[in-house]
Each structure stands twice: as C-alpha cells, then as structure tokens.
Amino acid sequence: MNVGIIGLGLIGGSLGLDLRRLGHRVLGCSRRGPICQAAIERGVVDEASLDLMLMAKADVVFVCTPIAAIEPTVARLAPLLSDQTIVTDVGSVKGDLVSAAARHWPNFVGGHPMAGKAEAGLEAAEAGLFERCAYVLTPLEATPKTALETVAEIARSLQAQVYQCSPSAHDRAVAWISHLPVMVSSSLIQACLNESDATILELAKNLASSGFRDTSRVGGGNPELGMMMAQYNREAVLYALQKYRRTLDQVIYQIEHHDWEQLNQQLQQTQQARPEFMLSPPVPDKAKR
Numbered sequence: 386m387n388v389g390i391i392g393l394g395l396i397g398g399s400l401g402l403d404l405r406r407l408g409h410r411v412l413g414c415s416r417r418g419p420i421c422q423a424a425i426e427r428g429v430v431d432e433a434s435l436d437l438m439l440m441a442k443a444d445v446v447f448v449c450t451p452i453a454a455i456e457p458t459v460a461r462l463a464p465l466l467s468d469q470t471i472v473t474d475v476g477s478v479k480g481d482l483v484s485a486a487a488r489h490w491p492n493f494v495g496g497h498p499m500a501g502k503a504e505a506g507l508e509a510a511e512a513g514l515f516e517r518c519a520y521v522l523t524p525l526e527a528t529p530k531t532a533l534e535t536v537a538e539i540a541r542s543l544q545a546q547v548y549q550c551s552p553s554a555h556d557r558a559v560a561w562i563s564h565l566p567v568m569v570s571s572s573l574i575q576a577c578l579n580e581s582d583a584t585i586l587e588l589a590k591n592l593a594s595s596g597f598r599d600t601s602r603v604g605g606g607n608p609e610l611g612m613m614m615a616q617y618n619r620e621a622v623l624y625a626l627q628k629y630r631r632t633l634d635q636v637i638y639q640i641e642h643h644d645w646e647q648l649n650q651q652l653q654q655t656q657q658a659r660p661e662f663m664l665s666p667p668v669p670d671k672a673k674r
Contacts, residue, residue: 387412389443391458393424395502401429401515403543413441420507429510431586439466448474452613459486461575471532478617479523479552487525494528494536495523495552498545505607520545523552560621568603568626585641
C-alpha cells in the first residue's frame with residue numbers, strides 16, 4: 386500500500402518508521418526541504434517532497450499537521466486525490482474538525498493515536514511509538530465503512546488498541562485525561578516558580594524527585610500543542626478545569642478546618658479509583674526511552 390504522511394514531526398515520523406517496517410511504501414510531505422531530506426536519510430519515508438502533489442500516489446493519507454492546519458490541508462488535498470483515497474488525521478481534538486474535513490473529502494476518518502513524548506520534531510520520531518497505546522477513531526454517520534476499517538486495520542498493525550466513538554465524546558473524554566493534565570501540570574510548575582524566596586525555590590529544584598517529575602512531565606511539553614488543546618477543545622477543557630478547581634477548593638477547606646477525616650476519605654477513594662483509569666496495558670514511558 387502507498388501511504389502518504391503530511392507533517393514529518395514526532396507522530397508523522399514515527400508512523401513512517403513503522404509503516405515502512407510493515408512493508409508499505411511511504412510518501413512524505415513537509416514544509417521544509419531539510420526535513421524532507423532528513424526523513425529520507427533516516428528511513429522514515431521512501432520519497433519526500435514540499436509539493437502535496439506527491440500525495441496523488443497514495444492510497445491512504447495521514448495528516449499529521451498541527452490541529453489548526455488539518456482542515457486547510459484536507460481542502461488543498463481534495464483536488465489532487467483519486468476518489469478512492471482515504472484521508473485521516475492524528476489531531477488531539479476532533480469536535481467540528483471531522484465534519485469540516487469530511488465536507489472537503491467524504492472519505493475522511495477522524496483519528497487520534499494517544500501516543501507521544503516530551504520531545505518534538507522528526508529527530509524525536511521512533512519505531513514502536515504506538516505499541517499498546519489507544520488509537521481512537523471518530524467516524525460520522527456518513528463515514529464510509531470501508532475507509533473506517535482500513536484505518537482501523539492500519540492502527541492495529543501498529544500494535545495499538547483501537548477505540549471508536551463520536552467526535553464530541555472523544556473531546557469530552559480526552560479533556561479529562563489528556564488536556565486537563567497538561568493545564569494542571571503546567572500550573573504546578575508555574576505555582577512553584579511563584580515562590581518568592583529564591584533560596585527556597587532553588588532548594589525545591591534540587592530536591593525535586595519522582596513525584597514532581599511524574600506530575601509535571603506533561604506540563605513541560607510542546608507549548609503549541611497545549612495551546613491548540615485549549616483553543617480547539619475550549620468548552621470541555623473549561624468544564625474540566627472548573628470541576629478540578631472545585632475539588633481543590635474542597636481540599637483547601639478540609640486542611641484549613643483540620644477536617645482530616647474527610648481528607649482521608651478522599652485520599653482513600655482516589656487510591657481505590659486510580660486502577661480503573663489504568664485498565665489498558667501499561668505503556669512504557671517513551672520520554673525516557
């Protein structure tokens with residue numbers, strides 16, 4: 386199969402490495418010539434070009450651009466493709482994007498591999514990035530079943546766990562487990578930076594260990610991605626943040642009023658509930674690989 390990839394960063398580059406390993410011919414597009422050359426040299430793609438016309442050879446095209454560029458990219462692709470070509474994306478927000486892209490190309494399948502690393506760019510791409518990760522597909526009622534199944538089969542070939550839901554359900558769910566953690570983690574780092582005593586701040590930096598690393602990791606990621614999450618999933622992110630703020634207010638009240646019984650009950654509840662969010666097989670911390 387000829388597979389096109391538009392956007393040769395972390396996700397696009399990792400897709401290319403895996404798809405070539407599986408025997409597909411991979412065609413890549415980037416806005417920068419040096420990235421095209423580097424992708425060929427690294428074995429990420431078989432061919433690369435600045436020109437989207439290269440995608441005319443593809444049976445399936447993955448749009449791996451930032452969220453804001455997905456719909457415009459699909460619109461630019463539409464005149465170049467055969468009627469049978471399948472187009473999918475890897476954006477972390479689906480919302481109106483899926484229906485907008487489908488208006489340009491009916492054979493569009495919304496997709497979101499729940500994989501990533503702290504690093505960004507082609508140099509961070511690695512084979513096996515999607516193994517044991519959730520890969521969410523968000524079809525519309527009008528999405529062709531053959532297109533949906535083709536993308537699902539490709540995702541399964543990457544050893545990912547495929548899930549299917551509506552675009553709106555996807556956005557509400559990932560607001561809790563992906564977008565909210567980014568905002569909370571970033572706020573944790575910012576709160577630490579607000580320590581007015583420079584000596585205490587320096588000591589805190591030196592003492593930071595696994596607890597801080599675990600809770601701050603996603604807050605130290607790609608700022609552009611965090612901005613896109615907030616802008617394009619604004620309603621769901623705000624809802625989750627407001628719920629989280631109320632929960633923090635409860636904790637503050639409990640500590641202020643020495644309500645250790647209620648605080649203990651909450652900590653017991655969260656200890657028992659956490660495994661329910663860890664039902665999928667454990668994913669290696671790819672930021673450390």
